[in-house]
Amino acid sequence: MTMSNTGNSDALGALKPSLPLLSILNMAVGFFGLQIGFALQNANGSRIFSSLGAEPDTLALFWLAGPVTGLIIQPIVGYFSDRTWTRFGRRRPYFLLGALLASFALIFMPNSPALWIAASSLWILDSALNISMEPFRAFVGDNLNTRQRTLGYAIQGFFIGAGGYVGSKLPEWATTVGASNTANGLAVPDSVKVAFLIGAGLLFLSVLWTIFTTNEYSSEELEIFEASETSALALARQADRFVPPARSFGIAAFGFGIVSALTFSLIAVGVAERQLAVFAVMVGILALLLGYNSLRLKSDRAPGMVGSLMDDLATMPVLMKRLALVQFCSWFAFFTLWVYLQPAVTSFHFGTSDPSAKAYGDGSLAVNNIFAVYSLVAWGFSLLIPLITRAIGLKLTYALALIVGGLSFIAIWKLEPSLFWVSAIGIGIVWACVLTLPYAILADALPAERMGTYMGIFNYFIVIPQLIVGTIMGTVLTKLLGGQSILTLVVGGSVMIFGAALLIFVPYEEVD
Structure with a gap:
């Protein structure tokens, strides 16, 4: 089913209409369930691995899955979802497949x-x-x-916060109804097992809610909106892309190949760790x-999926390239938090690394x-973001949040466990902004026909810092x-604060 707010294709020049609040809420409900999944793995993944015998200095390797x-x-899904036009919609078939798995x-x-x-x-x-x-x-970029x-x-951030x-x-709730929070030997506590079972049900139901309560625009309607929608970055968005010549791709391939070979060589002679x-x-x-x-460009072959992704990667808008560096810093910090908060708190503040100890359970x-x-x-803070950004702008809001968040990461080192909530508040503020503001800034710079592809490529700068943390930390x-x-x-918080400084170089102009 598709939306039909434009009447017909003769309505050339029509602007994409504003949707009622209920429609926007329905679009985001699925994120409630997805974030339950992320929260369960983020807060309990290291505990599960430790309970099954993993050592602290190997935990980051297990987290390389993400x-x-x-x-x-994500880039592959973005590429295909941009080109998926079915009776069930453009994006919703992917919602369902992901929720089932x-x-x-x-x-x-x-x-x-x-x-x-x-x-x-x-x-x-x-x-x-x-x-x-x-x-x-x-x-969101398609429909709003x-x-x-x-x-x-x-609103996506609102449901992400609720799901988190x-x-x-x-x-913890599982323990209040009788599930054990400890287990003997190499075993996962019942409290974790019950939590994951309930989380699986909530995830699936919330994604189904979005699938059955939302519609999508047709490709023809999106083309009409794209032709008429205005923004501060309209010219940059509509300009023809300049794909670098084959020689540029060849030079880049040679450079990355040298880095890969050099890293393997350092591992082979024992200078670098094997996880690299x-x-x-x-x-x-x-x-x-x-x-x-x-080689494809030299032979003038059609791009296909791989060629299109490589071309899109090379022709990212300037705003996207610079915003990607900020994205790198914020996700470097958060991935460090997710991997190391468990062993950091239990070993430093609760004095144990033994998963079977009561103190370890308390620390968990x-x-x-x-x-x-x-x-x-x-x-809660997600609901304030539109008001704050209207008052001081997207970039300044984002920068201040990154500074507050970085300091909150560092503060966990010095705070007593009874005061962890102070750091948690600052981390919550930056988390809401990291989930909202980069995408609000980026969406204005992206063409509708490649929205999914570019969003997938932007995800590189979420996962690359995670790869670096997982391999070198x-x-x-x-x-x-x-x-x-x-x-x-402390390292993660410092990198996040550096990301705030990089926002100075992001060429974004507020839309009136």
Whole structure:
């Protein structure tokens, strides 16, 4: 089913109409369930792996599932969802597929009999969440006009905050109804198993709500809106793209190939840690893709999916390129938090790394409460973002949030557990803004026909910092930070503050 607000294709020049608040709410309900899935894995993934025998300095490797699957899946899903026009819609078929797979993975992950099976379940879970998440981002850009996009992404942030709170509190709520919060030997506590089971059901139902209560515009309607919609970046959006020559892609392929080969060489002689092999493989794959595109351009072949993605990557709008650096910094920080908050709090503040100890269980609940409070704050603060941005602008709001968030990361090092809520408030503020403002800024610079593709490519700068954290932070932790997990949060907070400074160079003009 498609929307039909334009009457017919003769209404050339019609502007995309504003949608009622209820319609925007229905579009975002699915994010409530998706974030329950993310929250459960973020707050409990390290606990599950530790309970099944993983060592602290290897945890980041297990968390590579998210960035690797995001790097591969989101651009591909974006590419195909841009070209998917069915009776069921353009983006909604991907919502359903992702929800089915994610629900299955949530049920299976905490019930895994071995560490490698739990890690495999995380890969399935992250793949599934990525299949749904990228089309949800493009969904807002498709359906809302320029004036409503900040509101649309803010409402997504509202449901993300709500889902994050529920997902983070589910293990604690499970303990209140009798589920055990500890387990003997290499086993996952019942409280975690019950939480994941309930989360799977909530995820699936919330995505179904969005599927059955929303409509999508047809390709013809979007073309009409694209031709007439105005914004401060309209000229940049409508300009013809200049694809770099084959030689440029070849040079880039050679450079990345050298980096990959050099990294493998350093691993082979024992200078670099083995986990850097994952980074080397990903860089090598990028070199091969760039090399392929160079050969394609030389032979003047049709681009296909790989060629189109490489061309789009090379022709990103200037705003997108610079905003991507800010995105890199904020997600570097958050991935560090998700991986290391559990061992940081339990070892530094509760004095144990033994998953079977009562103090470890108490520390784990403290970690869940940090996630819950910051998700709750993000839930409420998301509703204030449209008001704040109208008063001081998108960029300034974003910069201030990154500074507050970075300082809140660092503060966990010095605060007593009873005061963790102070840091959680600041983290919630920046989390709401990270989920809203980059996409509100970016959507104005993207053409409708490639909205999904570019949103998928923008996701590179979410997953690349996660890959870097996953491959080098273990080495940084043992070699530079003396094995003190708490100091990784200081590193992450500092990088986030640096991201605020980079916003100065993002050429965005507010739309009146």
